[in-house]
Amino acid sequence: MPRLDRLPQLNRNNLLMLPVQVNDTTPFTVPAKPLTACRIAIVTTAGLHRRDDRPFGPGEQTYRVIPSHTPLAEIIQSHTSLGFDRVPQMRDPNISFPVDRLRELVARGELGGIAPHHYSFMGAQRDLKRIQEETGPAVGRRLREEGVELALVTPT
């Protein structure tokens, strides 16, 4: 869904109250190679991190690095808003962090490879200034330095 007209009033109002930046144009990078030769990373706002990493606090605009070989049992989620159902993530982390699906696409030759690291931010943020100006571009530069061409951006 989240078609707004199907949400309970409380959730709808919470979403509509979130300040959303209005843009007229977008930056646009055409991949330099065909997908079958590109390396892909997941950049998620699901608030995931390694179990031994520091949990996200509310409104935190930093990011966590998740080595792409990290077993799913070693990943935990500190974005736990009551606005979304946590059961799908408990059952199958691929619901927001589709590492198994991406590996399958690489095995089938549909993607070139998986990045050495995935990156994670906290979701449901009101103030995004630091992500926009500092931590978001920092992750972009890291990906570029790691030879990664593509990012799949996923929410919870």
Place this chain on the structure above:
Amino acid sequence: MLARALETEGIATTSISMVREHTEKLKPPRALFVPFPFGHALGRPDDPALQHRVLRAALDLLAEPAGPLLRDFPDDAEPGDLPAAPAQASGIAAAAGTPEDPALETSQMRRYHEQWLARSGGRTAFGLSGVPATRFRGVVRFLQAFSAGEDADMDERPPEAPLPNFIRYCADDWKALYFEARLAMKPGVNGEDVARWFWSETAAGQVLRRVGKRLEASEDPRWKAAAFGVAR
């Protein structure tokens, strides 16, 4: 927003969008709007075929020469009759005869949680508070004391975590223990069933309602924010 920042650095992005109205305003370079409930970005858990369809639709946007692109994933994939967002405590009445001893109940749930761990290969949402499940009765006592208005705290609280954040992590761990225990008990249930069971039938649910009320009654915005995440 994040996608725009990455794209500016030369990374081609494709995003999954859950709120079309926000995406229309933000204009990320490429977005696939999916008609799924919150918490279901890739469709359904344990449904690799649907997850692959979503991924393929998102990756297909990378073949387009210009943007912004906002495409809709076909509506017919909507998973069943799940509500768009889970039921909240305030909309669920406590059942008569809810167990009275949350510590005893937690010990019983731990047995089912161990079954969950055995089945999931050790995967668990439990672990934010840093207090292991074997010592979780201490967390239960702490949350009970807090809910009763006492000046409660725990030695295990890391110095960098303010009290309301730590309460939130403890509450999240308690819920994770129960939710995963319930999934081990009744493997067919969905998130809506589990939320309704937790808030109506468990002693833990009733303690967390009171924890939420105490946090909510505070003048401190950090306490109020934590309340919004514990029970609303």
